[in-house]
Amino acid sequence: MLFTEPVFAAFFAIAFCLYYLPPARRFQVPLLLVASFCFYAYGQPYLLLLLVISAAISAGASYAVLTSARPVAKRTWSIAGVALNLAILGFFKYGGLIDRSFFAGFGAADGTLGTLLSLPLPIGISFYTFHGISLIVDTFHSADAVATPTVRRPTLSQHLKHTLLYLTFFPQLVAGPIIKAHNFYPQIAPKRFDAIDWTGAVKALIVGYFLKRVVADNLRNATLLLSYPGLLTQSSGNLLILDFGYSICIFADFAGYSLIAIGLAKLLGYELPQNFNFPYIAESFSEFWTRWHMSLSSWLREYLYYPLGGNRRGAGRTYLNLMVVMCLGGLWHGAAWSYALWGGCHGLALVTERRIRGKRFDASPHLVVRVMRVAMVFGFVSLAWVFFKLPRITEATAFFVALAENWHLPFRAGPALVIVLYAAPVIAYHGWYLWRRAGAPKWQMAPRLEPIAYGVLASAILLNAGPLDAFIYFQF
Amino acid sequence: MPARSMRLSTFNSRIVGSSKLVGHAGMLRLIAISGVIAFGLYAALIEVWSPDVHAGQDQEADNAIAIERFLYDEPAPEAAIVGSSQAQHIPAAVFGPGIANLALAAESPLVGLTIIARSGRVPRRIYVETNQIAGPVDTGLIDGFFTEPGYTLKRFVKALRTTYQPANLLVSLARRAARGRDEIYYPKLADPALHDVLVAREQGLLNMPPNALLLESNLGEMKRLVDLLTAQGAEFVFFEMPIEPRFEQAAGVIAVRKAMHAAFPDDRACWYGGTPAGLPTTDGVHIDSEEAARFGQSLVQTVCQPTLAAEPPSRH
Numbered sequence: 001m002l003f004t005e006p007v008f009a010a011f012f013a014i015a016f017c018l019y020y021l022p023p024a025r026r027f028q029v030p031l032l033l034v035a036s037f038c039f040y041a042y043g044q045p046y047l048l049l050l051l052v053i054s055a056a057i058s059a060g061a062s063y064a065v066l067t068s069a070r071p072v073a074k075r076t077w078s079i080a081g082v083a084l085n086l087a088i089l090g091f092f093k094y095g096g097l098i099d100r101s102f103f104a105g106f107g108a109a110d111g112t113l114g115t116l117l118s119l120p121l122p123i124g125i126s127f128y129t130f131h132g133i134s135l136i137v138d139t140f141h142s143a144d145a146v147a148t149p150t151v152r153r154p155t156l157s158q159h160l161k162h163t164l165l166y167l168t169f170f171p172q173l174v175a176g177p178i179i180k181a182h183n184f185y186p187q188i189a190p191k192r193f194d195a196i197d198w199t200g201a202v203k204a205l206i207v208g209y210f211l212k213r214v215v216a217d218n219l220r221n222a223t224l225l226l227s228y229p230g231l232l233t234q235s236s237g238n239l240l241i242l243d244f245g246y247s248i249c250i251f252a253d254f255a256g257y258s259l260i261a262i263g264l265a266k267l268l269g270y271e272l273p274q275n276f277n278f279p280y281i282a283e284s285f286s287e288f289w290t291r292w293h294m295s296l297s298s299w300l301r302e303y304l305y306y307p308l309g310g311n312r313r314g315a316g317r318t319y320l321n322l323m324v325v326m327c328l329g330g331l332w333h334g335a336a337w338s339y340a341l342w343g344g345c346h347g348l349a350l351v352t353e354r355r356i357r358g359k360r361f362d363a364s365p366h367l368v369v370r371v372m373r374v375a376m377v378f379g380f381v382s383l384a385w386v387f388f389k390l391p392r393i394t395e396a397t398a399f400f401v402a403l404a405e406n407w408h409l410p411f412r413a414g415p416a417l418v419i420v421l422y423a424a425p426v427i428a429y430h431g432w433y434l435w436r437r438a439g440a441p442k443w444q445m446a447p448r449l450e451p452i453a454y455g456v457l458a459s460a461i462l463l464n465a466g467p468l469d470a471f472i473y474f475q476f
Numbered sequence: 477m478p479a480r481s482m483r484l485s486t487f488n489s490r491i492v493g494s495s496k497l498v499g500h501a502g503m504l505r506l507i508a509i510s511g512v513i514a515f516g517l518y519a520a521l522i523e524v525w526s527p528d529v530h531a532g533q534d535q536e537a538d539n540a541i542a543i544e545r546f547l548y549d550e551p552a553p554e555a556a557i558v559g560s561s562q563a564q565h566i567p568a569a570v571f572g573p574g575i576a577n578l579a580l581a582a583e584s585p586l587v588g589l590t591i592i593a594r595s596g597r598v599p600r601r602i603y604v605e606t607n608q609i610a611g612p613v614d615t616g617l618i619d620g621f622f623t624e625p626g627y628t629l630k631r632f633v634k635a636l637r638t639t640y641q642p643a644n645l646l647v648s649l650a651r652r653a654a655r656g657r658d659e660i661y662y663p664k665l666a667d668p669a670l671h672d673v674l675v676a677r678e679q680g681l682l683n684m685p686p687n688a689l690l691l692e693s694n695l696g697e698m699k700r701l702v703d704l705l706t707a708q709g710a711e712f713v714f715f716e717m718p719i720e721p722r723f724e725q726a727a728g729v730i731a732v733r734k735a736m737h738a739a740f741p742d743d744r745a746c747w748y749g750g751t752p753a754g755l756p757t758t759d760g761v762h763i764d765s766e767e768a769a770r771f772g773q774s775l776v777q778t779v780c781q782p783t784l785a786a787e788p789p790s791r792h
Contacts, residue, residue, distance in 0.1 A: 199500045202507065218643065221534040229677055233670060409667060417650060418533045421643055451503055455510020463518055464641045467536050468620075 001042040003260045004213060004468055011039065016267060020193040028190060029165055032268070036168040040124070047122045050092065051168065054125075057084045058132030059163035062139040062181075063156055066146065074140060081136040089129040092122055097335040124174035126332055128167050130299055135163060135181040137303055145182040149189045162188050171264040175257055175471055177275040177295035180302070184270075191269030201266035203454060208259030210457045211252040215422050217466025219249035222418045226386075228395040232402055235409035238416060239402060245419035246389050247382040248426045251280065253472045254293070273298075278433040280381075280426075283373040285349040288381060300329050318354070323347040333388070338396060342387035349380060518642070519635035526634070530568050531651070531660045532644035538564075538660055539580040540638035543591060543621055546576045548631055552597040555776070558588025559605025562717035566772035567765050568659045575776065579605055586613045586694060589701045594622055598708045603748075603775060606736045607717050607761070609694050610686035610728070662765045665758040675720060678760030682726040691732070695739045702740075713746045713778050718771065719761050721754025746780040 001008050015035040018024055024031060041048045061081025068074045090098075138145035143153075151158055166184050167173075225234055226242040234242065258275035265272045273295050282288035289297045305325045311318040323344065330343020364370075390396040530545075531538045542564075546556065553576035557563055563579035571577060576599070578588035585604050590613075592598060621627065630636045638644065651658040665671050702712055714736065723729055740747075751771075757763050763771070 199503050202504060206507070218533070221536050224534065229674065232673055233665075409670075413654075414647070414651065415534075418643065418647060421533075421646065451506035452510040454507045455512075456514045458507065458511040459514035459518070460642075462515055463635060464643055467540075 001039055002468075002470060003257070003264070004209070007042075011035075011042075012264065019191075019268060025190055029161055029188065032170075033161070033164055033168065036165075036170040036173060039170040040168065040173060044120070044123070050088070050122050050125070051128060052164075054085065054088055054128055054132055055164050055167045056160075057081060057088075058135050058167065059160045062136045062146065062163065063159045065136060065139045066143055066154075066159070078136050078140040082133050085129045085132045085136075089125060092125055094331075094335050097337075101337075121335070127172070127174065127176050127178060130178055131167050131181070133303060134178075134299065135166065138181040142182070146185045148185050148187075169265070169270070171261040171268070171270075172272055175254075175261075176293075177258050177261060177272050178299050179272055179295065180299070183273065187270050195269065197266050201263045204259045204263035204266065206454050206458050206461075208256045208261075208263055209461050210425070211256030211259065212471070213256075213461050213465040215425055216249050216253035216256055216472075217469055218464070219245050219252065219419065219422045219466075220469055221466060222415065222422065223249055223389075225415070226389055226399075228390060228392070228398055231399055232406075233409075234402065234406065235411050236403050236406045237411040238409075239399065239406065241416040241419050243382050243386060243399075245423065246385055247280070247378070248419075248423040250385060250388065250472055251276070252426055257471045278430050280378050281374055281430050281434055282377050283370055285346065285353050285377060285380075288377055289346075289350075296329065296332075300325050304328065315354075319351045322350045322354075326350065334391060336391040338387040338391045338393050341393065342384055345380075345384045345387070515635070519633055522635045522640045527640070527645060527648065529639050529644060529648045530658050531648065532638065532641070533647045535561075535581045537638055537641075537644055539583065539617075540621075541644065542576070542578055542580060544630070544637045544639045546578055546591065546597070547595055547621065548634075548637070549576075553599050555601040555603065556588070556592060556599045557603040557605065558585045558592070559603075559717070560585065560608035560611075562607050562719075562762055563603075563605035564660065565662050565717075565762055565765055565768040566775075567661065567769050569657070570769050570772040571776060583617065584608055584611050584613045584694065586697055586701070587618055589698065589705070590615075590618050591621065592710075593701055593704055594618070598705055598710050600709065601711045601713065601780075602705065603713045603715060603778075604698075604702075605717055606714055606732070607719070607729075609698065609736060610691045610732050611694075612690065613694065613697070660765075662758065662762065662768075664764045664766070671758065674759035675722075675757075678720070679723065679726070682723050682728045682760070685727050685731050691735055695735060699739060711746070711780055712740075713748055713775075713780055714740055715748035715775055715778075716751045717761075718752050718755040718757075718763055718767075720757045723760060724754050746778070748775055748778050750774050750778075 001011065015031070019028055019031055019035075037048060040051060058081060061077050061084070064077040065074050065081070068077060135146070146154065146159065146162065148154075148162065151162075154162060162185060165188065166179075166181060169184075172179060223242050223245040225231060226239075226246055231239060231242070255276040258272075262272045262274075275293060275295050277291040277294060279288055279291035282291055305321055308321045308324065309317055310321065324347075326343040326347030327340050328343070330346070331340045333339045333342070386396050386399050387393075390399060529541060532541050546553065553574055555571075555575040557566070557571075557575065557577045557579050559579035560583060561579070561581035564577065564581050566577060566579070568577055578591065579585070580587055585606065585608065589602070589604070592602065626636070634640050648658040655661075665674075706712065716733070719729070737747075755763050755767060
């Protein structure tokens with residue numbers, strides 16, 4: 001079920017009304033669980049089994065960690081829980097890739113293994129297994145991580161109920177934002193209708209739906225020629241514009257999804273973490289990763305980069321850690337080597353940046369230099385998206401060859417105009433942030449114009465929505 | 477660790493404090509009123525102006541505009557063409573207002589036929605391009621146009637149609653300013669090397685025989701629709717769009733041609749016999765708009781005499 005489908009609107013309206021009915025207040029968590037199961041089971045009900053198994057493993061392992069008295073037992077249970085979560089992710093997401101790459105498609109033969117490997121990628125598996133790992137690690141570090149305002153030391157059934165909610169909470173179930181256990185459990189408490197942050201929720205929903213339905217869904221079609229072999233017919237100038245359009249499209253799609261998730265969660269009384277913070281104004285690659293998919297970056301930093309040693313073990317080890325984290329982070333996005341390559345490109349950029357840190361270009365506060373830094377980071381990030389759009393490395397290579405060779409083909413202004421048209425709101429969105437951050441003199445009318453701007457965005461969703469399509473990050 | 481360590485969204489009104497000026501309820505009311513006014517103003521503009529939009533921002537918009545023009549334009553067209561992107565290349569100007577081009581890019585002729593049947597607006601003559609009958613039928617696309625309440629609302633509120641989306645309107649106006657018309661236009665391909673690459677790719681596809689089960693099922697559905705629409709007064713003309721000469725004898729092309737002629741025999745159905753045995757194309761299967769215009773002009777002059785309309789023997 002997509003947030004953008006009419007059926008979801010009906011589903012949410014029913015769930016919302018039942019959730020806040022006074023007699024149902026005691027059953028808010030079970031109600032959310034039922035709603036989340038229905039949401040997930042819609043379309044592919046059999047995959048619900050895997051979600052429940054994964055949740056049971058995470059709940060069981062974390063409860064064992066929580067109740068074990070001996071440190072060795074705590075460590076054993078946490079290692080086992082994390083390993084099982086990784087095994088589920090590895091098998092169902094990467095089984096096919098590993099089989100094709102190293103065993104020449106052996107698993108594709110008949111039998112149980114072949115059947116399991118041929119299953120479609122369970123939606124949200126990358127997210128709920130990361131949630132499971134967060135739960136186990138957080139519990140290992142502190143028993144308070146799973147305490148709620150009303151239950152300090154949960155029983156097994158209470159812990160199972162809370163864990164199921166943490167892993168399946170439908171606003172963030174299939175594509176995040178990834179919320180850490182120690183941020184979610186303290187929010188599990190009875191919610192009141194009069195405590196809803198209506199303004200925050202409505203604004204997040206309007207901007208989220210606008211980014212998804214108007215910008216991303218239209219740009220997806222406008223950048224359709226950024227596919228093989230259509231890209232071969234495009235001039236180099238058009239290829240650059242197409243790549244620029246895809247950069248905006250993937251941002252609008254995922255940031256839009258995240259904002260919708262945040263808005264829906266607010267309506268249910270929960271706060272999800274910010275996932276995007278105007279990433280395309282980043283002046284460095286490290287800054288980019290503090291602004292893009294922030295919940296994943298934060299997860300990777302806390303549960304992978306720091307445990308590997310972070311930057312505390314010398315320059316060489318820091319570079320290695322960065323490369324490992326970025327390559328694995330890339331591979332997390334999809335079961336194809338081009339995703340690892342994409343992560344590797346970013347890892348290399350981060351390493352290079354660390355090596356030149358403090359040099360003249362890197363440190364200059366001059367406006368022109370800062371603009372050049374933003375352009376350089378954006379240009380690199382945009383070119384790297386080619387590995388996302390074209391997961392076959394041969395096709396990505398064909399793009400770069402065409403980009404170098406197709407300067408003789410005529411530039412087509414029409415498609416470029418459409419891309420620029422839809423990119424304009426995203427550019428303005430980033431510009432608005434820069435304007436505010438630069439401490440520009442306050443415009444007296446601005447607060448009065450704000451509701452009008454949101455109203456216009458809401459009407460644009462009705463007037464100029466693109467063809468309904470799935471979210472790009474659902475495939476991850 | 478407590479929840480407060482999490483970085484919250486900038487849309488958290490408790491952080492931004494954006495509602496200080498008017499309060500939460502006032503803010504929501506202002507947003508709602510602004511939205512209604514913005515929508516109302518645009519809808520009124522479209523009703524009063526009623527711009528003539530033939531093509532939009534991309535292929536999917538072009539398809540939607542063609543379908544909406546067929547569904548909602550008055551008077552209902554006297555003739556319609558259904559098919560794929562191959563027949564879509566025929567410029568609308570060739571036909572004039574009485575003929576609707578429901579040939580849709582990346583779609584089967586069955587999509588156009590189903591839309592005609594479901595709409596109840598049956599033209600007197602329907603031209604059916606038969607090249608792409610072996611492909612899957614996008615039923616989701618068809619259902620999308622007939623889903624209520626959108627189907628009825630769009631009849632009365634033009635601004636809700638894809639045709640009049642602000643972006644499509646802007647693109648249409650920009651095209652008119654640049655070249656005097658906004659129809660879909662496919663120029664000749666100027667790069668011979670690129671042409672060869674594209675043709676080689678098509679060759680691989682056309683040399684493969686079609687999915688026999690799907691082809692049989694599609695032909696069955698086409699017979700049903702043809703019978704249904706014939707009973708409602710429509711007359712059918714079947715035709716093939718010209719393709720690259722070297723593909724005339726490709727396995728996939730021959731199989732589809734034979735199946736079509738078996739399902740709609742030459743002595744009972746009206747076949748347009750003027751399709752040349754191959755024309756230079758841009759990519760193996762699409763002719764450019766100028767060539768398509770010449771072909772279209774000849775096609776619409778077809779006199780339907782089933783027993784006399786003969787297929788050139790060399791093409792069987």
